[in-house]
Amino acid sequence: MNVAGRNSVSRLLPVAATSAVFLIGFLICSLTFPNFASLRVVMNLLTDNAFLGIVAVGMTFVIISGGIDLSVGSVIGFTTVFLAIAIEQWGVPPLMAFALILVISALFGAAMGAAIEYFELPPFIVTLAGMFLARGASFLMSTESIPITADLYSHLAEQAIRLPGGARLTVPAMAMLAVVAGGMVLLHLTRFGANIYALGGSRVSTALMGVNVTRTTVAIYTLSSALAGLSGIVFSLYTSSGYSLSAVGVELDAIAAVVIGGTLLSGGYGFVFGTFVGVLIQGLIQTYISFDGSLSSWWAKIATGLLLFAFIGFQQATLGLARRSRRLAAAGAH
Amino acid sequence: MSETAAIPGLSIDTAPLLELTGFSKSFAGFRALDRVDLTLHAGEVHALLGENGAGKSTLIKCMTGVVHRDAGTLRLAGADIAPRSAEEAVKSGIATVYQEVNLAPNLSVAQNLFLGRQPTRFGLVREGEMRRRAREVLAGFDLHIDVAAPLESYSVAVQHIVAIARAVDQSARVLILDEPTASLDAHEVEILFAVMRKLTARGIGILFVTHFLDQVYAICNRITVLRNGRLAGSATTAQLPRLDLVRMMLGRELAEATAHTGAGRAEAGPEQPAFASFEDYGKAGYVAPFDLALRPGHVVGLAGLLGSGRTETTRLVFGAAHADTGAATVDGRKVALASPAEALHLGFGYCPEERKTEGIVAELTVRENIVLALQARRGALKPLSRREQDEIAARFIRLLDIRPPDPERPIGLLSGGNQQKALLARWLATEPRLLILDEPTRGIDVGAHAEIIALIRRLCAEGMALLVVSSELEEIVTYADEVIVLRDRAHVARLTGEEITVPGILKAIAADAPASGQAA
Numbered sequence: 060m061n062v063a064g065r066n067s068v069s070r071l072l073p074v075a076a077t078s079a080v081f082l083i084g085f086l087i088c089s090l091t092f093p094n095f096a097s098l099r100v101v102m103n104l105l106t107d108n109a110f111l112g113i114v115a116v117g118m119t120f121v122i123i124s125g126g127i128d129l130s131v132g133s134v135i136g137f138t139t140v141f142l143a144i145a146i147e148q149w150g151v152p153p154l155m156a157f158a159l160i161l162v163i164s165a166l167f168g169a170a171m172g173a174a175i176e177y178f179e180l181p182p183f184i185v186t187l188a189g190m191f192l193a194r195g196a197s198f199l200m201s202t203e204s205i206p207i208t209a210d211l212y213s214h215l216a217e218q219a220i221r222l223p224g225g226a227r228l229t230v231p232a233m234a235m236l237a238v239v240a241g242g243m244v245l246l247h248l249t250r251f252g253a254n255i256y257a258l259g260g261s262r263v264s265t266a267l268m269g270v271n272v273t274r275t276t277v278a279i280y281t282l283s284s285a286l287a288g289l290s291g292i293v294f295s296l297y298t299s300s301g302y303s304l305s306a307v308g309v310e311l312d313a314i315a316a317v318v319i320g321g322t323l324l325s326g327g328y329g330f331v332f333g334t335f336v337g338v339l340i341q342g343l344i345q346t347y348i349s350f351d352g353s354l355s356s357w358w359a360k361i362a363t364g365l366l367l368f369a370f371i372g373f374q375q376a377t378l379g380l381a382r383r384s385r386r387l388a389a390a391g392a393h
Numbered sequence: 394m395s396e397t398a399a400i401p402g403l404s405i406d407t408a409p410l411l412e413l414t415g416f417s418k419s420f421a422g423f424r425a426l427d428r429v430d431l432t433l434h435a436g437e438v439h440a441l442l443g444e445n446g447a448g449k450s451t452l453i454k455c456m457t458g459v460v461h462r463d464a465g466t467l468r469l470a471g472a473d474i475a476p477r478s479a480e481e482a483v484k485s486g487i488a489t490v491y492q493e494v495n496l497a498p499n500l501s502v503a504q505n506l507f508l509g510r511q512p513t514r515f516g517l518v519r520e521g522e523m524r525r526r527a528r529e530v531l532a533g534f535d536l537h538i539d540v541a542a543p544l545e546s547y548s549v550a551v552q553h554i555v556a557i558a559r560a561v562d563q564s565a566r567v568l569i570l571d572e573p574t575a576s577l578d579a580h581e582v583e584i585l586f587a588v589m590r591k592l593t594a595r596g597i598g599i600l601f602v603t604h605f606l607d608q609v610y611a612i613c614n615r616i617t618v619l620r621n622g623r624l625a626g627s628a629t630t631a632q633l634p635r636l637d638l639v640r641m642m643l644g645r646e647l648a649e650a651t652a653h654t655g656a657g658r659a660e661a662g663p664e665q666p667a668f669a670s671f672e673d674y675g676k677a678g679y680v681a682p683f684d685l686a687l688r689p690g691h692v693v694g695l696a697g698l699l700g701s702g703r704t705e706t707t708r709l710v711f712g713a714a715h716a717d718t719g720a721a722t723v724d725g726r727k728v729a730l731a732s733p734a735e736a737l738h739l740g741f742g743y744c745p746e747e748r749k750t751e752g753i754v755a756e757l758t759v760r761e762n763i764v765l766a767l768q769a770r771r772g773a774l775k776p777l778s779r780r781e782q783d784e785i786a787a788r789f790i791r792l793l794d795i796r797p798p799d800p801e802r803p804i805g806l807l808s809g810g811n812q813q814k815a816l817l818a819r820w821l822a823t824e825p826r827l828l829i830l831d832e833p834t835r836g837i838d839v840g841a842h843a844e845i846i847a848l849i850r851r852l853c854a855e856g857m858a859l860l861v862v863s864s865e866l867e868e869i870v871t872y873a874d875e876v877i878v879l880r881d882r883a884h885v886a887r888l889t890g891e892e893i894t895v896p897g898i899l900k901a902i903a904a905d906a907p908a909s910g911q912a913a
Contacts, residue, residue, distance in 0.1 A: 070543070248517045253504050260497035267495040268559075269480050269509050327499040 072377055073321025074333040077370070081336050084343050092350045098226040100346065108342040109231035110135065110294040110306070112335060115313040115320075116242040117286035119334045122317050123246070124279050125259040125326030126182035130171065130189030131287040132309035134164050136302070137197040138291020143205035143301025153211040161288045167193070168284025172277035186280075190310070197303035204302040212299055231293045238286065242331040255279060259326030315363055316341055319370050340366065408471065410435040410598040411487070411567050416465035418451055425451040426462070427622045433567060433598040438589060440609045440630075441602045443619035444642055444699050444864065449602055452619065453569055457482040457489055469567065488560030489569040494552040496559070498545035503527035505544050506559050530558050534588050550581030554588055561592060568592060569600045574608060575700075578678060586612050604700030605881050606635065606903075618642055635903035642698065643866070643899070665689050668858070669739075669827060671710065674719035680705045681883035682718050687827055687858040692849065694873030695862045696898050702882035703862040704746055707829045710860065711743045712736040737770050742820030744813075746831035746862070752816050755805030759795065759815050760786035762804045767822045789818035793848065813845065827858040834865060846872060866895045878902055 089096035105112075114131045121128045138160050145151040145159065167189065174185045219227035246252040254275045257265040266272045295301055314324075320337030322329025344362045348354045411433040418426040426448045433439050443449050454460035456467060458476035467474055469486055476482035479489065496505045503524045504511070511518045512526065527540040534554055544552055553573055560568060570589075574582050589599055589612060601613060609616060609630070616633055618625040618641045626633075626641045633641075667686035675682030680702040687693065695703040708714040710721075712730035721728050723739050730736055733743070745752050753762055764782045771777065777785075786800040793814040795807070804815055813833060820828055833845050849872050853859055863869050869876060876893050878886040878901035886901035 244517070248520075250509065250511055250513065250518060253500065253508055253511065253518065256500055257497035257504075257508055260499035261495075264495040264497055265508075267479060268497070268505075269483065327497075 070328065071330075073370075073374060074330050074336070076373060077319060077321050077333050077336045077340070080366075081340050081343065084340060084347075088343065088347050088350070091347075095346075095350060098222055098224045102222065102226040102228055102232065104339060104342045104346060105232035105235060106227075106229045106297075107345070108338050109229075109235040110290040110297065111309065111312055111316065111341070112235040112338045113238045113290040113293060114287050114309060115316040115334045115338050116238050116331055117283035118310075118313040118317050119242065119320070119322055119329055119331050120246065120255055120279050121182070121283045122314070122322050122324060123259045123326055123329045124255045124276070125262065126175070126276075126279065127186060127314070128168075128171075128189075128280065128283045129183065129186040129310050130167075130193055131283065131290070131313060132306045132311075133190045133193035133197070134167065134284055134287035135291040135294055135306035135309055136304065137193045137200075138164065138288050139295040139298070139301040139305050140197040140200050140205070140303050141301070142292065142295045143207050144200055146207055146209050147205060153209050157292055160291065161285055164288030164291070165281050165285040168281040168287075169277055171284070172280030175280070176273045176276050182280075194303070194307075200303070201301070202303055204300050206300045207295060208299075212296060215296055216299070231297055234289070234293055238289070239331060239335045246331050251275070251278065256327060259323075259328070312341065312363075315367055319363075319366055321370070321374070323374065324371075409433065409468075410470060411600075412466075412468040413452075413456065414466050414468075416452060416455055417463045418455055418460065419463055425622050426455065429465075429619065429622075429624050431617050431624075431627070433600055434615075435566075435596045435598050436593045437614040438593060438599045438601050438612050440613040440616045441600055441619070442609065442616060442638070442642055443625070447619040447642075448622040449619055450571075451622075453489065453571060453600075453602070457487060457569070483560070483563055483565070486564060486566040487569065488563060488565035488567070489571060490553065490556045490560055490573055492572040492575050494549065494556050496544055496552065496556055498552075499543055501541050502531075502538060502544050502547070502555055503540040505555055506530060506540075506562065510563075530562050531555070534558055534591065548581065550577050550584055553577070553585060557588060557592075561597065565597065567598050567600065569602075571602045572604070574603055574605060582608065604698065606638070606698070607881055609638075610635070636900060639698070639899055639903040643864075665691070669721070669723045671721050672719055674709060674716050674721060676705075676709060676714060676717050679714060679882065680709060683877075683884040685710070685860075685877070687860065689826070689856045689858055690853055691875070692853050692859040692861060692873045694869040694876040695860065695879060696864075696866060696869055696876055697879035697902055699864075700882075701879040701902075702884075703879055704831055705882065706877075706879070706884075707743070707831055707860060707862060710736075711741055711829055713743075734769070737766070737823070740824075740826035741829065742766065742823055742825035742827065743829045744816050744820060744831060744833060753804050753812055756803055758801045759790070759804050759807070760800035762815055763789055763800075763818045763822055766819045770823055785822050789815075789822060792821075793818055794844070810845070814848075817845075817848065821852075825857065827860065828852065829860045831862045832864065833861065834863065834868060866898050869893075869898070870895055880904070 085096075094100075114135065118128060118131065141160050141163070142153075142156050145156040146153050151159070171185050171189045174180055175182050215230050219229045220233075221227055246255065254265065254270050257268070257270060258272065258275060262272065291306070294306060298305070316337035317329070317334050318324055318337070319340055320330070320333030320335070322333060341359075341363055344359045345356075348356055348359055409432045411431075413429065413431040416426050416429040416431075417424070429448065429452060431441075431452070441449055441452070451460065455462040455465070458478050458481055474485045476485055476487065482489070497508070500508065506527045507523050512522045513519060524540050528537075531538065531540065531554075534557075536551065536554055536558075538547065538551065544555060547555075557568065557570075573585060577585060589601075593599060603609060613630050615627065615629050616638065617627040618638070620642065665688045667688050669687040671683065671685040673682045673684065683706065685693070685706075695706060697703050705714065709716050710730075712733050712735055715731065721730050728735070728739060736743070754765070757765075760782055763786050764777055767785070768777055783800065789795070790798045790800060795811050795814050795818070804812055807815065817833075830849070833849070846868060849859060849861065853872070861869070861873065870893050873893060874889070876888040876898060877884050878888065878898060880902055885904065888897055888901065
């Protein structure tokens, strides 16, 4: 029996649409501002949005598995405060402090994943509690903004691959590109990645197919939190300080980037690359506003909101079309 | 066993592949399984049959370790095994494929086949190798599809085959198919049968649960029937004619049943014209088109095995499901019957089979439950006053003798029989012209049984039309003026007057002629 399936190319449609939006946006910016189309602007785009990109990759894993992680913004905030206090007040070597915070944030994520699994709680509630906990803990440590003066920080800030036209590929940008590449490999090329998609497709079936659902869920939230920790390190490098109010609302920016990148909020479908482009689109809007100079920065939020609406509508439309063509195909099969 | 059609050369001498002995299981004092034995040979398709609550699901769950049995031994190819979960059962060689396809719809076919055991190199899945193997496995089932496409882009039949292929590929020797054909059409069933024949040729033993008797005779070598948690019998298909099989499933002896024939049926007056009629009414894959006429003072009984289309027929008549062929006429006018609300306005009432989930609202009081349908028909803008509600509740509690006679008691605290009476009261309060009753006497005690039947007779005498589904054939013959027999989702016989006898109904259910348009 020969049966034709829906072409898997159509699953790439949302990512293609997101990429097209980015390219068109970049073209508009280039036409509006003469200096825009340069390697330097692109590299700055990567550097300025590195922390968001890193955390959004983790969010992609969580959302594809059918969950959500609202705690990541607070974990970034906690990380910056922890690093500032550990390095400046306790005298911990910066690299040791990095390792410590990665372990702490990973354990924090593991605990949230375990709570979701063992108490059968919705991820929304558990990570909401995690959000308050992490933010509260960072306030407890310090309410002041603490500058970080360690040598490593100024050293890392100078480290960069110099590119033509005065462009610099900075450490934060490299970290993000590495995370994006690693995330793509992990999600698309490993058994763990396949399990994540399966979880988002049907949790019950995944368990019946012999996948250890508990272990997979805990691993997903561990990964998301650890990436939030890494994002916090990058954020502290970027600002050279620790502040308990930093990265407020970043979890929502990350979710927006994931959805604009074509990942279905209900789980089961999505690509890391789409998220990367989603982050770049948000960065592009910010850059446009700073180039313009006269626009209020709140326009970035409005533009992001409109884009979100457009993409969700687009997803529903393509999903509806896919379902209809599937029904037609099923009806035509015999 | 030379008579088995599907597998030539299968011999009774082959050692049993799977042996269940003395399986027992109780749930809170209720014996769901009572010393059940079953023997499955390599290379045979073995039908496991029984009505609702016969213990089929419990038996399968006990075999696969999903439920812990109280007693009994399980031997696979001569060795005792004791799987404690579905996963362990698969590892020891017993795989189950359910009616619902338990795969991830969004993953590719290849990923679904190999999830958890994908070929890898340095921790990375070898996509090409996995697809090659997937094509190889599916080719063994004559299925040539794009294995990179998501599973959900294929029909349910293909998804079933992928599920079976996954199960079998994990070195299954015993395959349990739990009603895999319920959502398949005739052509897809043929494809599935071809797959089953291939598997038995490889020496795999298949335990096949189904409600479709035609399928049993088309593919099975041996039949085991459960009834009320006990083994009702086991025989080769050739040695068990349909009539005997149906009798075994329903557990009735002809001689005993005959005594009830036609007893006490109301004297038929001059037949009144039908006020509602259905012509060529049906829905593809649900119930084959049927004709039905409903007359005042006339009881139509629907008889058949579980899954034969009885409830489906009543749901079509009540507008809870939508016909895609035929026409319904009420009082000489064509009606669409697009929703239960429309049926309600036409004066139809419906007591569903699942009293607990579809009928009563357990937390509400008896009074509130009784006025529910009447209020719904009047609309939210014309509320019944509390005095009207009290009057209605009091009247029906008296009329139907609902105990305890307390209208303010939550209905969930009443016995099954009294809940059923309150449900009847709900519909009687709307003064329906047609009342549809689905298994009105299921799960209630003997005393209430008789009262409900007496009530059916009285309603009928008052000129109400009734459409009654019942598995209790002795009951049906006492009150029905016309019995429609269903098999495999089609109306296959219409019995009237003297023809309405228990043996007559049994014969019609078991008749050999394949039902026309089954699952078309």
